[in-house]
Amino acid sequence: MSTAFSKTSAARNELRDGALTAIPVIVAAAPFGVLFGALAVENGFSVFEAVLMSATIYGGASQMVGIELFGQKIAPWLVVFSIFAVNFRHVLYSASIGRLIRNWTFRQKAAGFFLLVDPQYAETETRAAMGKPVSFTWYMGLAAPIYVSWLTETWIGGLFGRLITNPHALGIDFLLPIYFLGLVMGFRKRRMWLPVVGASAFASIAAYQTIGSPWHVSIGAVAGILLAAMMPLKPRTGPV
Amino acid sequence: MSTTLTIIFSGAVLTYAARIGGHVVLSRFRSIHPRVEAGLDAVPAAVLTTLVAPAAINGGPAEFAALCVAALVGFRYSLMPMFLAGAVTIILLRNIF
Incomplete structure (x- = not known):
């Protein structure tokens, strides 16, 4: 009975750990959720469709690209393809996270991968790097508040977004790059961090200027990853 | 189904495929090559x-x-x-x- 109790309390701790980690993510994402809702409605979505998009695609940058192209009356297949191109990086997240959640059940994995957005991925990697277990309970403690907040913000944005008269003055459009920069810097203790960041920065800028968005994401990422994979291998000193 | 809903659901299916795909493909291999690991x-x-x-x-x-x-x-x-x-x-x- 005492084991059952400590098990429950450990699970509660993990749930709380996850939920606390979610707070800065929610604060950082909130302006984008609201902004997405507002822009979606301005681009011809109903409030319901905006919330539905947040609930099913659940990927901020790709949703922004999607409504932008939809508003420009681009062919539907091209809108879908662009959403996929922006989210294609999640293949890499999936491969990487898969190593950390081998002990999860099939259903847990199916749910976990659905919620695998950028901050979810970054926080999960960070937790694993600290040597803490990535349990389903912790993962959901982090994911569920972020997901529910994202839908709520989309809904609020759809209803009241037009009240933001000057998003430029509030820096709304630039909060996302600042946030992503913070995530990049969080990984600076990793092997090859600076060369990888340098290669990805250079390649993504070059691709952005020549081929254009959203391909700079995939091309820039591949440049950094290839560089890391081609570097001389060091003999492994400890468990990964 | 309206164009908007088609776009939303197609985008959702492809996004989920990307999120689960990396793991499904990689889990077929017994061990991971160190270079893949570094990548x-x-x-x-x-x-x-x-x-x-x-x-x-x-x-x-x-x-x-x-x-x-x-x-x-x-x-x-x-x-x-x-x-x-x-x-x-x-x-x-x-x-x-």
Whole structure:
């Protein structure tokens, strides 16, 4: 009975750990959720469709690209393809996270991968790097508040977004790059961090200027990853 | 089904395929080659950099300054202070100039 109790309390701790980690993510994402809702409605979505998009695609940058192209009356297949191109990086997240959640059940994995957005991925990697277990309970403690907040913000944005008269003055459009920069810097203790960041920065800028968005994401990422994979291998000193 | 709903559901299916695909493909291999491992370790920094770098170059001085301030704060403090420093910088600079 005492084991059952400590098990429950450990699970509660993990749930709380996850939920606390979610707070800065929610604060950082909130302006984008609201902004997405507002822009979606301005681009011809109903409030319901905006919330539905947040609930099913659940990927901020790709949703922004999607409504932008939809508003420009681009062919539907091209809108879908662009959403996929922006989210294609999640293949890499999936491969990487898969190593950390081998002990999860099939259903847990199916749910976990659905919620695998950028901050979810970054926080999960960070937790694993600290040597803490990535349990389903912790993962959901982090994911569920972020997901529910994202839908709520989309809904609020759809209803009241037009009240933001000057998003430029509030820096709304630039909060996302600042946030992503913070995530990049969080990984600076990793092997090859600076060369990888340098290669990805250079390649993504070059691709952005020549081929254009959203391909700079995939091309820039591949440049950094290839560089890391081609570097001389060091003999492994400890468990990964 | 309306065009909007078709776009939403197609985008959702493909996005989910990407999120589960990496694991489904990789789990077929018994062991992971060290180079693949090194590549995977580089994934987060590489991908997230591509969401920052073009924004740094294509923005004006205010945007560039905000990222510089955020980066400097980021070397000492955690994500939230860093994010707030960057946000305050961009708001101030945009409203002053």
